[in-house]
Each structure stands twice: as C-alpha cells, then as structure tokens.
Amino acid sequence: MTFQSPWLLLGLLLLPFLAWAYAAAEKRRRRAAAAFAAPAVSASVVPRRPGWRRHAPLAFAWLAVAALIGALARPQVSIAVPAEQATIVLAMDHSGSMAATDVAPSRLTAALDAGEAFLGKVPKQVRVGGVVFDNVAEAVQSPTTDRAELKAALRDAMKPSGGTATGDALAVSLEMARSSGKKVPSAIVLLSDGKETHGRDPLPVADEAKKLGIPIYTVALGTASGTLPNGDAVPPDTTTLQDIATRSGGEAFTASDTSALSAVYKKLGSEVAMKKQPREVTAGFAGGAAILLLLASALSLRWFRRLL
Structure with a gap:
C-alpha cells in the first residue's frame, strides 16, 4: 500500500499525545475520587465501576481518527487488471x-x-x-x-x-x-x-x-x-x-x-496480459472510520448515556 500524500500521516503522531493526556486525566480523576470518599466507604459511594468499558468507546474513537488521517493521506493499492x-x-x-x-x-x-x-x-x-x-x-x-x-x-x-x-x-x-x-x-x-x-x-x-x-x-x-x-x-x-x-x-x-x-x-x-494499476482506497478508510465512530458512540450511549 502507498499513499499519495504520505506527509499527512504525520498526524498519527498526535495519537500518543492524546493517549498520554487521557491517562493523565484518568489519574487526576482517581485522585479526586479518593479525596472525595475515604477508602473504607468508597464501595458504598461508588458501588459499581465501569472497568474496561470506560475506555472502550474512546479506543474505538481513536481508531476512527487514525483511519481518517489515513484517508486524508489518500491510500492506494496495486491490483492486476487486463492490459x-x-x-x-x-x-x-x-x-x-x-x-x-x-x-x-x-x-x-x-x-x-x-x-x-x-x-x-x-x-x-x-x-x-x-x-x-x-x-x-x-x-x-x-x-x-x-x-x-x-x-x-x-x-x-x-x-x-x-x-x-x-x-x-x-x-x-x-x-x-x-x-x-x-x-x-x-x-x-x-x-x-x-x-x-x-x-x-x-x-x-x-x-x-x-x-x-x-x-x-x-x-x-x-x-x-x-x-x-x-x-x-x-x-x-x-x-x-x-x-x-x-x-x-x-x-x-x-x-x-x-x-x-x-x-x-x-x-x-x-x-x-495483466498489468498493475493503482486504485485509491480512500473511501474504504473513510467508511471504516465512520463505522468505528458509530460503534464508539453506540457503546458510550448504551453504557454511560452519553455520546463519548
């Protein structure tokens, strides 16, 4: 696979920074929760924790962003077609x-x-x-x-x-x-x-x-x-x-x-009698990103009653 605008893939470098920012925010949230309720009574104050479900919608959203960045770079693949x-x-x-x-x-x-x-x-x-x-x-x-x-x-x-x-x-x-x-x-x-x-x-x-x-x-x-x-x-x-x-x-x-x-x-x-011909697959990347965003939103709505 090749890209017609490969420099746009530099946008993928933003994802690690977003992950770091999210981890930092989670750490601050846990500290705030600990300050709000003593460990002995935290179970009664917050009886159920979402666990991995808390992070799943955002993970799908990040994948969607990565796919959108890939689409912007205009990916293409070579396929064999009759010459x-x-x-x-x-x-x-x-x-x-x-x-x-x-x-x-x-x-x-x-x-x-x-x-x-x-x-x-x-x-x-x-x-x-x-x-x-x-x-x-x-x-x-x-x-x-x-x-x-x-x-x-x-x-x-x-x-x-x-x-x-x-x-x-x-x-x-x-x-x-x-x-x-x-x-x-x-x-x-x-x-x-x-x-x-x-x-x-x-x-x-x-x-x-x-x-x-x-x-x-x-x-x-x-x-x-x-x-x-x-x-x-x-x-x-x-x-x-x-x-x-x-x-x-x-x-x-x-x-x-x-x-x-x-x-x-x-x-x-x-x-x-066949030759290699480049075919742009931008639509596939964009469609995949849309599906991932819909999945992230659906999970968030079902579990937390909010979009993301």
Whole structure:
C-alpha cells in the first residue's frame, strides 16, 4: 500500500499525545475520587465501576481518527487488471525433436493443446499473434483477438521437422510485437525443446527486447532423458532459455509433462496480459472510520448515556 500524500500521516503522531493526556486525566480523576470518599466507604459511594468499558468507546474513537488521517493521506493499492490493447506473441517450436514422446502423447501435441488452453486464459481484448519455427521462423498469424483463427493457423503449421532457429523466431516475434506501437504493452511467450541449431544468436535479441520493454517468457518442454524414435537424445536447452528470459526481463519455466505444461500456460495466461494499476482506497478508510465512530458512540450511549 502507498499513499499519495504520505506527509499527512504525520498526524498519527498526535495519537500518543492524546493517549498520554487521557491517562493523565484518568489519574487526576482517581485522585479526586479518593479525596472525595475515604477508602473504607468508597464501595458504598461508588458501588459499581465501569472497568474496561470506560475506555472502550474512546479506543474505538481513536481508531476512527487514525483511519481518517489515513484517508486524508489518500491510500492506494496495486491490483492486476487486463492490459488494454496488449499484444502477446506466441512463438512455438516445431523442430524435429518435438516428435519425442517423453511428454505424452508427444511434445508437439502437448504444446498445441496447452497453447490453446493458454489462449482461453488470455483476456478477450488482448491481441495474440503466432510465430512457428524449425530451422526457419515464420509468422503465421498477425496479432488478433480471433482465437479460432490463431488456433487454426498454429494447427496447420505445427508439423515436426528440421532444426531449431530460436534467435530468428525471437527476432520475428519482436518485430511483430513492435508493430503494435510503442505505447502498447507487449510480451513474447516462447516454447522450445532444444538448443538453437540455425540462424542468429537468441541472446542479443533478448537484450534488444529488454531495451524495448518487451519481456520474453520461455517454456522449456521435455525431459533430460527425451529421445526420438531413432534413439537420438533431445534434452531441452533449459540454460539458454533461462538466459533469454532473464536478459529480457521475463521469466523462465520448465515443463516435463503435460500437466506441468498446462500449469505453466495457465499461469502465463492469467499474468502476462495483466498489468498493475493503482486504485485509491480512500473511501474504504473513510467508511471504516465512520463505522468505528458509530460503534464508539453506540457503546458510550448504551453504557454511560452519553455520546463519548
């Protein structure tokens, strides 16, 4: 929580002085009562003492004053809201290693299913584009809010073949994200299962994305023991994908099975297209102060037949 006028919170320093003044007044009252009646007869003169009830209404009143001071300082909290006109580029690897079956029924099928689930989690007003890559990168769908069109484009293009051109895929994705405009919040979600074998180095592209304020969220798909039908080992390149995410200002994930991949995409779908927005909660503080004052007055009226 932050405050737009935090200097007004200095008013809270008055509360300890008020408490000290109240304690001093109570001490004088007790002395006056003792002077009025000897201890031996005080029980008959004042048969019932209010005890803690004497202080409760004033305590609620002090809390109300503290809440009012907080309201004057205009408190605000940050909440996650859908980013208006945001653009996400979904870059998906369909190299030959995506035919591995260590992620059932295959890495490619699991990637497509999770990608469609991801699109279902992204707010409807957010535009999503599609890039697929093997040894070359191809933009298959410009950013759109038409989820069915994007799903169809990905299904048509995602066939396991060739090598892995991660850097080229990021460059195409970055250009697509930039085309949405400088003031439009953008992000790239990259899913891959292997080390780049073709094209440009992906790390300088990640550095460029950082400068442009476009984070890259990477998902490393597969297990270290993953193999192709011919026995070739195809472990995911988690190190490079982690470096890409870190250098771009994004976040890296690893998915070793279908459920893990779905969980990652669910998280990304609810977070990548969201932004933090300050919301003022002055009314809540003021309302709380009013309730506390009403409570203090009600207790005082019930117990002592006076407001406070």
